[in-house]
Amino acid sequence: MATLESLIEPYEDWVKNNPDLIGDVSQLVLESCEGAYTHDEIMDKLNDLVKIDMELTVEEPIIQREKIIKPKINASRFQGMARSERDRTMNLLNHIDSVVQKNPQGLTKTQLLNLMRKNNSHWRAEIGTLLAYLVADNVVLTDSKKYYPYNVVIKSRERELHRRIYELLSNGSMNMTQIYIKTGTNGGKSRKYVREAIMDLNNEGYIVQENRRWRWS
Numbered sequence: 001m002a003t004l005e006s007l008i009e010p011y012e013d014w015v016k017n018n019p020d021l022i023g024d025v026s027q028l029v030l031e032s033c034e035g036a037y038t039h040d041e042i043m044d045k046l047n048d049l050v051k052i053d054m055e056l057t058v059e060e061p062i063i064q065r066e067k068i069i070k071p072k073i074n075a076s077r078f079q080g081m082a083r084s085e086r087d088r089t090m091n092l093l094n095h096i097d098s099v100v101q102k103n104p105q106g107l108t109k110t111q112l113l114n115l116m117r118k119n120n121s122h123w124r125a126e127i128g129t130l131l132a133y134l135v136a137d138n139v140v141l142t143d144s145k146k147y148y149p150y151n152v153v154i155k156s157r158e159r160e161l162h163r164r165i166y167e168l169l170s171n172g173s174m175n176m177t178q179i180y181i182k183t184g185t186n187g188g189k190s191r192k193y194v195r196e197a198i199m200d201l202n203n204e205g206y207i208v209q210e211n212r213r214w215r216w217s
Helices: 004-017 019-032 039-057 083-101 109-116 121-136 160-169 176-182 188-203
Strands: 062-065 140-142 147-149 152-155 207-210 213-216
Touching (some): 004 019, 004 039, 019 039, 083 121, 083 140, 109 121, 121 140, 160 188, 160 207, 160 213
16 A cells, blocks of 8 residues: 555645645545545645645744843842842843853753753743843843844744735735635644744734734735
8 A cells, every 4th residue: 555655745846835735636645545544634744744844944034233232130120039049040140141142043942041051840940930031121032932132133034934824815814714724734733833924924014813814904
């Protein structure tokens, strides 16, 4: 019996270049597999294929540094602490800040913890709380994925999924289910990438939500 991967292989470029064809391709594979695989199994495999392709096409953001005065850590929030605990907390905050400032390309929390040699369950929660303080004070910036120095300007490159969604909405408003289907992400974890792209487009002012439907702003 042929594997599902081998049955899909002739159509890989089709769905990668145009996810709208996933429905048609799933029917072709369903007919050729002679009942060996269900329609849902085929759709999941095709959606995974598109999702992997999207992940590979995501480009790193453009990083630029500006000449601005560095914000200060708000130490007043720790006034109620014992002096030893306050000193310990400030030392940790300064250590986190120092590591982030040396990495303008950005660090995930895990990367930061590794560089601090504190990547364990004991430290993860505390470092996360201290990072939130630094972000609130604008000493550290974040794009919800990585942490950057205070003077970094993050300019996102266009990503394929963002472009697909924006072009789809040029034809009229759509609800989430319609967008999932049209982008070939109507199932599994791949929906997460659509939601994130829509939030990016919304936050950047390209699209707005109206009566549970998304449209150009």
